[in-house]
Amino acid sequence: MEDKRQRARVQGGWAGPVNNRAASRAASGTSSHRNQAFASTTQSRVRREEQLPPERQFVFKAPEEVVRRPPEPKRIENQGVYEISTSPSGISRIHLIPGFIDLNEADWMFEQLLQEIPWRQRTHIRQDLSYDEPRLTAWYGELPYTYSRLTMKANADWHPLLTMLKDRIEDFTKHSFNSLLCNLYRNEKDSVDWHSDDEPELGRNPVIASLSLGATRMFEMRKKPLPEENNDFTYVQRVHIPLDHGTLLMMEGAAQEDWQHRVPKEYHSREARVNLTFRTMYSDSEAMRT
Ligand SMILES: O=C(O)CCC(=O)C(=O)O
Structure with a gap:
C-alpha cells in the first residue's frame, strides 16, 4: 500500500517504481541532475507502456465541451423574398426590393420630403425622465398613433408626393395602407431603438412597407428569445439589411410578433436619411377582428 501511494498514476497506467537514487539526486542536485532523473523516469514509463497490451493502453479523449456561440448575423442585400423564421407564431417574411425607386427620381423625392x-421633435417620458427622440418624425393617417406612451396626432392632409408613393407601393405589393410614419435621421447619431410594430391597432401579422431615401443605414432584426431564455437576446438569430437610396423593404407574417428591429447609431459620419413606413391601422373594434 505504502509503495502504491508513492507511485504516481500516469496516463491511465501505474508508473514504474521510482528510481530512488535518481529521485534523491534530483531533489538535492543541480538542474542537469534533475533533467537526467526526469528523462530516466519518462523512458521507463514509455518502455512499460509499450509492453501493455493495446486494450490496456490509455487513450486520451478530450471531453466534449458544449460551447454555445451567438450565431453570425445573416446579411440580406439582394432582391428577393426571404423566410427568416417559421416559428413560434408562423412564417416571418422579408421582401427586399433595392432600386424600387430609380436613383434620379429618388434624389428629387428625398430633397422634396x-x-x-x-418634421417634429417628439419627447418621451421614461421613469419620470423626459428625453428627445433621436430623430424627427411625422405621422399621416386617419387615426392618431400611440407608441411608447406617446400619441402622435395624425396629419390628415397627405403631401401629394406621399400619396403618389403610397399608390405606387400599393400597386406593386397588392396591399393597401391607410397610415404612414415618416422618420428623418439627420445624421449618424440619429437612430431608432429595438422595437416591434405590434401595437394592437395594427392587427395581427401586419404588413409594413418601408421605403428608404438618402444615406444608407443598417436595418437590424433580432428574433425574440424563447421563454426559457429569460429575455436574454445573446444567442438569438439576427438579420442585417443595408437599406439604401430607393430601397423598399416589406415585413410580413410573424415578423413583428417574433422579431424586433432597429436602426442603430453609426460610428462613421452619415448624411440625412428619410424612411417612410406605410401601415394599415384599424379602429379598436376592427383590430379585434383581424
Ligand atoms: O428607419 C427605418 O428603417 C425603420 C423605422 C422603424 O423601425 C419604424 O418606423 O418603426
Missing part, C-alpha cells in the same frame, strides 16, 4: 414634410 426633407424640405416639405412637417
